[in-house]
Amino acid sequence: MSTISAPFRPQSSVRQTPTAGENYVNAAYGTRSWLLTTDHKRIALLYLVSVSSMFIIGGLAATLIRLNLLTPNGAFMTADTYNKTFTAHGIIMVFYFLVPVIPSVLGNFLLPLMIGARDLAFPRLNLASWYIYMVGAAMILWVIFSGGIDTGWTFYTPFSSKASHTDVIPAMIAIAIAGFSSIFTGLNFIVTVHYLRAPGMTWFRLPLFVWSLYATSLILLLATPVLTVALFLVAVERIFGIGIFDPALGGDPVLFQHLFWFYSHPAVYIMVLPAMGIVSEVITCFARKNIFGYPFVVAASLGIAVVGFLVWAHHMFVAGQSVYAALVFSLLSYCVAIPSAIKVFNWTATLYRGSISFRTPMLYILGFIGLFTLGGLTGLFLAALGLNVHVHDTYFIIAHFHFIMVGGTVMAYMGGLHYWWPKITGKLYPESWGRISALLIFFGFLLTFLPQFVLGYLGMPRRYFAYPPEFQVLNVLSTAGASILAVGYALPLTYLIWSLRYGPDAGPNPWEATGLEWQTPSPPPTHNFAEIPVVDCGPYEYSGEEVPDHGH
Amino acid sequence: MPSPVELFPARAAEIAYHVDALFFFLLIVTGIAAVGVFTLLIFFSVRYRRRTPPRPTPRITGHIRLELFWTTTPFLVFLVMFWWGARIYLAMAQPPAGAIDLYVVGKQWMWKVQHAQGQREINEVHIPLGQPVKLTLTSEDVIHDFFVPAFRTKIDVVPGRYVYEWFTPTVAGTYHFFCSQYCGTNHAGMRGEVYVMDPADYQQWLNLKSEGSLALEGRKLFLQLQCITCHVAGPKARAPILESLYGATIPLRGGGTAVADDNYIRESILNPQAKVVMGWEPIMPTFEGQVSEEDLIKLIAYIKSLGPGQTPQRNEESVPPPPPTETKKTESP
Incomplete structure (x- = not known):
């Protein structure tokens, strides 16, 4: 099936003999062998099942939202049910899907493989992270299905601290618990990258996916505790009546927004940085090229991680903050857009003089670049202060961040899942179905969210259960797009599961990729490598040309 | 339409x-x-789509x-x-x-x-x-x-x-x-x-x-709430006179100044101890819970409208004054 004749240079010259012997899947059987495993690959699969389930629940909530918006007065839900539904959608998708999905599933599986390690630095902590995630997930599902909460995923005070009559505190505890899972995963990744790289795997030979996971882990470790603190303070006010956010008790409601966005803006980069890493892996493989500007792509990741901490108050341009603070945060918001632009330009330049094949992962990744570019460009509208005032809290915002989080993160995750599926399972999925799903998701996404930009500029506020009738046509278009999107997501769920049983064997390296993870059998053996590989070049030596020796 | x-x-x-x-x-x-x-x-x-047979690609970094x-x-x-x-x-x-x-x-x-x-x-x-x-x-x-x-x-x-x-x-x-x-x-x-x-x-x-205009409504409240008892012109005043106050910069007890804008007046009604005017004792009780947001707006409108010499007489409306002397003594050491 290989169509590549040009030579390429894997990162390790130690070729592992691909034996069809024992691997991490068939090494042990039974529920206990999965629930008590410390193998990063098995834990990644536990996460895959968990976050996919959360994605389905969050997606069902999105379906209900879009259906209800078909008519101006709400098609079938009461206002309270609608408010609880969008809250459930936001909380599940942000805290239980988008934040953990790429690090915990693909990162967990691939990080040790890509740096030539046998596992993460702390395998038992890794398993504990999953259990902590599951406790948080079970708790939030209990809250949602036992009555729901109606604060929105942003928990703004004093609504959340005094006005809401729903189970705000249990929901916050659930989110704080899930946050510890993130903190532990971030810690584990950072230590692993520092200490477990294979011989010869220098920092500037690290695959870009590893770099992006490293940058993400820094944010997870530094930002998540602030969210925990903010949620804790709301609980203190609700339970003990200590005035922190409620002005009637002498508190400041806007303080909560500062604390919340100090986590939740960097959280956007927690979601999108690993996605960018996947793009670099896939685009080099299917264009058979070195990444263009490796050091600049790395610097962009770290730049995003740092500057991402300094832009939180751009969520508060109409919250009555000081005009001078707003000026500073606007300028910094423009600065944080530059590293993302650098990445898009480098990916595009990587295609130059390549040998590009349009397999399923590549279609998803090209879709990512298109949608992420549009999402990023619309962010420039929001960073402009005078314009932000008009579109703030409207559907323009909704459209913008769905372009980044769904058009960006989810597209790249799907691309990564299709790229590494043969490695994870040892099986190939039906290629034509894969391509159809990528196209359906891309066009379904555009139809869902482009009308929302128009709605936002027209002035339709977010979180509106009912709306003036002149907004109906655009809402119906958006719902039509969402139904295409739903089919697009249902397809991979079906054929990927199908491939587990019926898919042809993939072999160790179906894409003829250079990374270390491809130099071991598929699925990999429990300890990843028969012998630890020795790395003697960078990660993307796809061209047939001689690799110059830089000397050490 | x-x-x-x-x-x-x-x-x-x-x-x-x-x-x-x-x-x-x-x-x-x-x-x-x-x-x-x-x-x-x-x-x-x-x-640069892949051809058959594929062409080798250049190494561009x-x-x-x-x-x-x-x-x-x-x-x-x-x-x-x-x-x-x-x-x-x-x-x-x-x-x-x-x-x-x-x-x-x-x-x-x-x-x-x-x-x-x-x-x-x-x-x-x-x-x-x-x-x-x-x-x-x-x-x-x-x-x-x-x-x-x-x-x-x-x-x-x-x-x-x-x-x-x-x-x-x-x-x-x-x-x-x-x-x-x-x-x-x-x-x-x-x-x-x-x-x-x-x-x-x-x-x-x-x-x-x-x-009635907001300021007029505010004037009624000002008398009804007995603000006039202390904020009165003349030697009987026990609180600063409010004429031409709005927008002025005022010195504060304990140092510093404040601009008497809407937010300052609002705070001084609800939480009078927060920023006391220099030279006056912090004796004013809070009106938190007694005046609604709409009443506050009326009171502020009235204070805004108060020009020199426009403070009403204390006895203008025959509201019996409360027994203030004792309160004052207990509150100001």
């Missing part, structure tokens, strides 16, 4: 022209960027000058966007002198509007064409947001403080306004209409709806 499909919102305030100009500038610049990137992506995808070019170019363009957006934002933050004052109180889930001459409305705002209008807003419960899409402006209405929003309507007509900060069950119902009227019609409307 609104057409069944709208693609662009009505534009009915001066600032809206500036906002839309910036919007179209951004649309064009980002449009050029998007078309540029997509053209390259598609061109490379076609031109980067190009420093190109990197510098596409780092600095966006930055310079971004500076223009920043500067333009900042200019509009600064203009939005500075209400012109002489604007018509409107007072807006948000609560779950309605907007209460008071005009300076005392007219009151709910979920409706009547304003004249061509004159700047300044809203002073607060909330009784949670954070709301007063958003008029046709004017391209909004502000979060935060409880416990006053915020301001202003606009100069340029086209007569009826426009939606929305609460755009999520505030609970009926958030989507917390909306209404702004009526921009010809000045003559507006005057007629004012006359029809006329009641």
Whole structure:
């Protein structure tokens, strides 16, 4: 099936003999062998099942939202049910899907493989992270299905601290618990990258996916505790009546927004940085090229991680903050857009003089670049202060961040899942179905969210259960797009599961990729490598040309 | 009548022209960027698609000058966007002198509007064409947001403080306004209409709806709440006289100064110990829970209107004074 004749240079010259012997899947059987495993690959699969389930629940909530918006007065839900539904959608998708999905599933599986390690630095902590995630997930599902909460995923005070009559505190505890899972995963990744790289795997030979996971882990470790603190303070006010956010008790409601966005803006980069890493892996493989500007792509990741901490108050341009603070945060918001632009330009330049094949992962990744570019460009509208005032809290915002989080993160995750599926399972999925799903998701996404930009500029506020009738046509278009999107997501769920049983064997390296993870059998053996590989070049030596020796 | 499909919102305030100009500038610049990137992506995808047999690819690892070019170019363009957006934002933050004052109180889930001459409305705002209008807003419960899409402006209405929003309507007509900060069950119902009227019609409307002015209402409250007992002119005063207070910079007990704006007066009524005027004892009790947000607005309107020599006599309304002397002694050591 290989169509590549040009030579390429894997990162390790130690070729592992691909034996069809024992691997991490068939090494042990039974529920206990999965629930008590410390193998990063098995834990990644536990996460895959968990976050996919959360994605389905969050997606069902999105379906209900879009259906209800078909008519101006709400098609079938009461206002309270609608408010609880969008809250459930936001909380599940942000805290239980988008934040953990790429690090915990693909990162967990691939990080040790890509740096030539046998596992993460702390395998038992890794398993504990999953259990902590599951406790948080079970708790939030209990809250949602036992009555729901109606604060929105942003928990703004004093609504959340005094006005809401729903189970705000249990929901916050659930989110704080899930946050510890993130903190532990971030810690584990950072230590692993520092200490477990294979011989010869220098920092500037690290695959870009590893770099992006490293940058993400820094944010997870530094930002998540602030969210925990903010949620804790709301609980203190609700339970003990200590005035922190409620002005009637002498508190400041806007303080909560500062604390919340100090986590939740960097959280956007927690979601999108690993996605960018996947793009670099896939685009080099299917264009058979070195990444263009490796050091600049790395610097962009770290730049995003740092500057991402300094832009939180751009969520508060109409919250009555000081005009001078707003000026500073606007300028910094423009600065944080530059590293993302650098990445898009480098990916595009990587295609130059390549040998590009349009397999399923590549279609998803090209879709990512298109949608992420549009999402990023619309962010420039929001960073402009005078314009932000008009579109703030409207559907323009909704459209913008769905372009980044769904058009960006989810597209790249799907691309990564299709790229590494043969490695994870040892099986190939039906290629034509894969391509159809990528196209359906891309066009379904555009139809869902482009009308929302128009709605936002027209002035339709977010979180509106009912709306003036002149907004109906655009809402119906958006719902039509969402139904295409739903089919697009249902397809991979079906054929990927199908491939587990019926898919042809993939072999160790179906894409003829250079990374270390491809130099071991598929699925990999429990300890990843028969012998630890020795790395003697960078990660993307796809061209047939001689690799110059830089000397050490 | 609104057409069944709208693609662009009505534009009915001066600032809206500036906002839309910036919007179209951004649309064009980002449009050029998007078309540029997509053209390259598609061109490379076609031109360098994999052939049979595949051709070897060159080893290209980067190009420093190109990197510098596409780092600095966006930055310079971004500076223009920043500067333009900042200019509009600064203009939005500075209400012109002489604007018509409107007072807006948000609560779950309605907007209460008071005009300076005392007219009151709910979920409706009547304003004249061509004159700047300044809203002073607060909330009784949670954070709301007063958003008029046709004017391209909004502000979060935060409880416990006053915020301001202003606009100069340029086209007569009826426009939606929305609460755009999520505030609970009926958030989507917390909306209404702004009526921009010809000045003559507006005057007629004012006359029809006329009641006592806000300042007059405030004066009644001032006497009724016995503020006059202490804030009285002459030797019997036990608190600062409030004539010509509004907007003045006042020295504070314990050092520092404060500007006597809406927020200061509001705080001094609800939490009098926070900023006591130099030379006076902190003897004033709190009125938290005794005056509603709407009453506060009336009191402030009255204090605003108080000119030199206009403080009423203490006995003007025959309200029996409370036994103040004892209170004073116990509270000031």
